[in-house]
Amino acid sequence: xxxxxxxxxxxxxxxxxxxxxxxxxxxxxSVVRAPLGAQERTGIVWGLGEEPEGGRELKELYMAYPTPxxxxxxxxxxxxxxxxxxxxxxxxxxxxLRAPQALYPSKTDTxxxxxxxxxxxxxxxxxxxxxxxxxxxxxxxxxxxxxREVGVSTSVVKGLVEMGALxxxxxxxxxxxxxxxxxxxxxxxxDEQSEAADHICRKVRERSFNVSxxxxxTGSGKTExxxxxxxxxxxxxxxxQVLILLPEIALTQAIMKRFEAxxxxxxxxxxxxxxxxxxxxxxxxxxxxxxxxxxxxRSALFLPFPNLTLAIVDExxxxxxxxxxxxxxxxxxxxxxxxxxENFAVVLASATPALETLHNARVGRYDYLRLAARPGVSRLxxxxxxxMRVEAPDRGDWLSPALVxxxxxxxxAGEQSxxxxxxxxxxxLVICKACGEKLKSPGTQSWLTEHRYxxxxxxxxxxxxxxxxxACPKCGARDALMGVGPGIxxxxxxxxxxxxxxxxxxxxxxxxxxxxxxRALITRMENGAIDVLIGxxxxxxxxxxxxLTLVGVVDADASLKGGDLRAxxxxxxxLSQVAGRAGRAEKPGRALLQTYDPEAPLMQALAATDRxxxxxxxxxMREVMGMPxxxxxxxLILSVPGEEDMSSQLAREIGMAAPNADGVEVWGPAxxxxxxxxxxxxxxxxxxxxxxxxLSAYMSAWKASVKLPSQARLNIDIDPYSFL
Numbered sequence: 001x002x003x004x005x006x007x008x009x010x011x012x013x014x015x016x017x018x019x020x021x022x023x024x025x026x027x028x029x030s031v032v033r034a035p036l037g038a039q040e041r042t043g044i045v046w047g048l049g050e051e052p053e054g055g056r057e058l059k060e061l062y063m064a065y066p067t068p069x070x071x072x073x074x075x076x077x078x079x080x081x082x083x084x085x086x087x088x089x090x091x092x093x094x095x096x097l098r099a100p101q102a103l104y105p106s107k108t109d110t111x112x113x114x115x116x117x118x119x120x121x122x123x124x125x126x127x128x129x130x131x132x133x134x135x136x137x138x139x140x141x142x143x144x145x146x147x148r149e150v151g152v153s154t155s156v157v158k159g160l161v162e163m164g165a166l167x168x169x170x171x172x173x174x175x176x177x178x179x180x181x182x183x184x185x186x187x188x189x190x191d192e193q194s195e196a197a198d199h200i201c202r203k204v205r206e207r208s209f210n211v212s213x214x215x216x217x218t219g220s221g222k223t224e225x226x227x228x229x230x231x232x233x234x235x236x237x238x239x240x241q242v243l244i245l246l247p248e249i250a251l252t253q254a255i256m257k258r259f260e261a262x263x264x265x266x267x268x269x270x271x272x273x274x275x276x277x278x279x280x281x282x283x284x285x286x287x288x289x290x291x292x293x294x295x296x297x298r299s300a301l302f303l304p305f306p307n308l309t310l311a312i313v314d315e316x317x318x319x320x321x322x323x324x325x326x327x328x329x330x331x332x333x334x335x336x337x338x339x340x341x342e343n344f345a346v347v348l349a350s351a352t353p354a355l356e357t358l359h360n361a362r363v364g365r366y367d368y369l370r371l372a373a374r375p376g377v378s379r380l381x382x383x384x385x386x387x388m389r390v391e392a393p394d395r396g397d398w399l400s401p402a403l404v405x406x407x408x409x410x411x412x413a414g415e416q417s418x419x420x421x422x423x424x425x426x427x428x429l430v431i432c433k434a435c436g437e438k439l440k441s442p443g444t445q446s447w448l449t450e451h452r453y454x455x456x457x458x459x460x461x462x463x464x465x466x467x468x469x470x471a472c473p474k475c476g477a478r479d480a481l482m483g484v485g486p487g488i489x490x491x492x493x494x495x496x497x498x499x500x501x502x503x504x505x506x507x508x509x510x511x512x513x514x515x516x517x518x519r520a521l522i523t524r525m526e527n528g529a530i531d532v533l534i535g536x537x538x539x540x541x542x543x544x545x546x547x548l549t550l551v552g553v554v555d556a557d558a559s560l561k562g563g564d565l566r567a568x569x570x571x572x573x574x575l576s577q578v579a580g581r582a583g584r585a586e587k588p589g590r591a592l593l594q595t596y597d598p599e600a601p602l603m604q605a606l607a608a609t610d611r612x613x614x615x616x617x618x619x620x621m622r623e624v625m626g627m628p629x630x631x632x633x634x635x636l637i638l639s640v641p642g643e644e645d646m647s648s649q650l651a652r653e654i655g656m657a658a659p660n661a662d663g664v665e666v667w668g669p670a671x672x673x674x675x676x677x678x679x680x681x682x683x684x685x686x687x688x689x690x691x692x693x694x695l696s697a698y699m700s701a702w703k704a705s706v707k708l709p710s711q712a713r714l715n716i717d718i719d720p721y722s723f724l
Contacts, residue, residue, distance in 0.1 A: 001058075003020060003049050003058055004061060005046045005048070006018055006043040006044065007089055008041045008093075009042060009090055011088050012088065017049075017052055017058055018032075018034050018058055019059065019061070020048075020060070020061055021061065024061060024064055025064070026069075027045065028045055028046070029044060029069030029070035029072065030069045031064070032044070032064050033062040033063045034062055035062065040062060042100065044075070045069070066105060067103045067288075068288060068306060074338075074341070074342065077337065077342065078096065081329070084329075084337070085716070086718065087716075092302070095326075096302045096303075098279065098299070098302075099276075099282075099283035099284070101280045102283035102284040103284075106175075108170050109171060110169070110170055111140035111142055111168065111170075112135060112140060112141065112142070112146050112168055113166070113167055114135055114166065115165060118165050118167075120132075121165055128159070131156060131160060131166075132160070134146070134150050140169065140171070143158060174280065174281035174284065174285075176285060178264075180267070180292055180293050182232075182263065183231075186227050186228065187221075189225070192371055193220075193221050193225050196225045197225045197229065200212050200225070200229040201228060201229055203367070204309065204345045207344070211339070211346045211348065212347050212367040212368075213350075213357055213361045213366045213367065214349040215351075215353050215358070215370050216350075216371030217351055217374065218380070218580025219374040220372070221374075222349045222371060223255070223258060223349075226347050229345075229347060230263075233309040233310035234293070234309075239289040239306070239307045240307055241286070241293070241294070241305045242292065242294070243300060243301070243303070243305065243310070244294070244295045245301065245311065245331055246295060247298075247318035247321055248297070248318075248320055249273050259293070268294045269294075269295055270286075270299065270303060271296050271297040271300070272297065272299075273515055283303065283304075286304065286305055287304045289306045297320075298321050301334055301335055309344050310344060312346075313348050314350075315350055316348040316353060322722070328717045328718070332348065332354075332357075348366070352572065352573035352611065354569070355619060355629060356628055379583065379588065380609060381579055381591045382589075383606055383609060384592050384607065385593050385595055385606075385607050386400050386402050386403060386592055387598045388594050389596060391403075398555075399495070399498070406592060407502075407552065408499060411532075414528075415547055416532070416548045417531065417532045417548070417551075417552065418545075418550070418552070418581055419495070419532065419552045420535065420536075420539065420553050420554065421487070421491055421536065421553075421554040422536050422537050422558060422574070423449075423485070423555075424460065424487055424508045425488070426453075426483055426489040427483025427485055427486065429447045429448075429449075429483070430448055430482070432472040433482050435477065435480075437475065439481070440459075441459035443680075444461065444677050445676045446459050446461045449487065450468065450483045452483075452489050452493075455467060456468060461677065462678055468481070486555070488506055488535060491534055491554055492506055499531075504531065504534065507521060507535030508538060509536070509538065522543060526546065540574055540578045545581065549588065550582060550592070551578055551592070553593045554594055556571075556603065560600075565633075572605065572614055576606065579591035602614060626688060630691070631688055631689060631691060632688070632691060632695045632719070633687065633688055633689075634686075634716065634717065634718050634719070636668075636685040636699065636702070637682065637716075638650065638654060638683045638685075638714055639683075640680060640681050640683075640713075641680050641711050642681070648681075650708075651683035652669065654706050657702065657705050661689075663689055663693045664687060664688070666685060666687050668686055669684065670683065670684055670685075671683060671684075673723065673724050674724050699716045700716075
């Protein structure tokens with residue numbers, strides 16, 4: 001009796017065995033339906049056998065879905081990812097099978113189209129004439145859709161079909177995507193760009209595992225270089241596929257026009273902003289190998305590509321590639337791992353690469369490609385520091401006189417300014433002047449952010465929202481609540497007061513509700529319809545505004561606060577990216593950074609655009625401390641409802657259960673910086689190990705040795721990026 005080992009999309013420790021009916025043809029990687037308890041579940045055939053152990057009787061598989069089996073290499077990647085992230089493979093598989101309806105072929109519709117062989121009827125009513133004219137000028141659609149568009153009854157359309165004036169055709173509801181043309185001409189590359197492109201194209205054509213880092217200053221043409229690699233990849237075979245990962249949906253929208261101009265077709269999108277129908281179509285076309293180029297956020301890494309030939313991780317340094325909930329993983333790291341299993345080339349691209357990535361390039365694990373200059377007449381912006389102790393803003397304001405003067409000059413010259421502040425809303429903290437109460441989200445040690453445009457207080461961690469009260473919830477004092485610190489709404493209020501003639505807009509996840517909103521705003525900025533754009537990190541990268549000549553950073557010191565290992569590196573990356581938005585066309589650009597500590601080495605390095613010396617100091621510090629890339633980190637996070645004392649005792653017991661191992665240090669437990677979240681007390685452990693230690697195995701063994709109360713949760717974060 002043939003049997004299959006089936007892995008389900010559930011947090012189960014191992015696959016289950018099922019008999020394969022004689023009429024059913026399955027292989028390793030086939031997507032199947034099988035009974036599990038009282039329910040039917042979808043899973044993947046994880047292995048095959050001829051006779052179950054002990055000759056036991058097995059339940060039969062219900063069905064095999066008509067979708068191509070996952071490759072053996074992809075299944076191995078799923079299994080490895082589960083071990084690496086200290087989770088179970090079913091949780092990884094759940095991220096893969098994100099579109100259940102895509103497992104079936106597309107439904108079909110009967111559409112109406114012109115009949116070139118038919119003679120035009122001699123007598124046509126006015127309604128029929130409108131239908132015939134509309135059909136000749138528009139794409140095919142169903143009879144009902146055509147009737148609605150023209151404003152006639154369906155019977156009018158049906159009559160034209162019956163007399164042969166119109167033809168019909170059966171077409172899929174989810175049609176295939178347009179095929180990209182790799183032979184369309186791109187931009188003429190500089191010698192530096194051509195050398196980098198030739199190297200990557202050579203690696204792509206070898207069809208083997210390779211990682212290349214493109215380290216290029218902002219505006220140096222990294223995208224044009226990897227466009228050449230994409231062209232080479234889809235030329236290697238008729239079914240070759242390419243994946244481009246971007247850290248944010250905002251960048252997905254910004255880059256689509258460039259793809260369409262270069263390849264004659266928009267790539268397939270994959271991100272959280274898709275509708276169910278768009279997700280279904282994309283997943284199906286990817287799994288069948290018909291989606292040739294896919295652009296997506298981090299979850300696109302888990303699409304079932306049958307013939308992935310090249311993957312590109314743009315802005316590879318960006319922290320958005322780290323998923324912090326559910327399965328905790330870093331998409332850049334797992335992308336490199338997937339390339340090892342499936343033997344394809346990876347390109348990592350950034351103007352400010354992560355220290356770990358640069359280290360891997362310098363020691364020879366990755367190929368290192370440098371783009372040191374912007375092509376054409378554009379050049380890097382001049383960066384200057386504004387000492388806020390000297391150029392102090394007016395009382396209650398946040399913009400220094402020097403920054404305001406420069407913005408006024410730019411406005412008078414008909415050019416554009418960009419102000420960057422990575423804080424949404426009006427004020428990040430609301431406090432009562434009478435009793436000192438800081439308003440927080442219920443059951444959470446997280447401050448509420450004031451959003452004055454909507455009149456609400458919002459917790460950006462939990463999503464909790466409330467109307468701004470007239471009186472303090474604690475002491476009852478009326479008109480005593482005060483916003484502390486600036487958000488982008490408060491900065492916008494100041495700009496309107498000081499530059500009333502400026503056309504101003506805001507860009508953040510609060511102000512942009514859809515991809516269409518974002519595209520419209522970017523178009524207005526590109527066309528010069530905006531004088532001052534104020535935004536959060538959504539504006540920091542990927543956008544090219546020809547009229548933008550001044551970038552102002554409102555609070556350059558903000559992200560240096562706290563005990564984050566990567567705070568300095570992240571701040572340098574973010575501010576370099578923001579500054580790089582200026583002067584990307586013919587006009588030179590400037591960046592002004594407001595700081596209270598201009599003598600700090602990081603600020604001096606930014607002003608001198610001396611990235612390498614800053615990173616050398618950062619790398620030396622990491623090496624002394626044995627931190628990444630010279631050691632490895634993992635975090636263990638405990639969350640428990642109830643009293644603080646009970647959670648504290650449980651955290652100490654978990655700490656006592658930590659295995660002894662050479663080359664491993666365990667720090668903690670310590671209360672998390674946000675110690676209460678959604679009514680749960682949170683404790684953290686930080687684990688550091690030598691590079692030769694299998695840290696994932698150590699963390700899994702530690703977790704397995706602990707018996708938790710039913711409501712307690714213990715999460716493992718390998719290579720943590722957040723320490724909250």
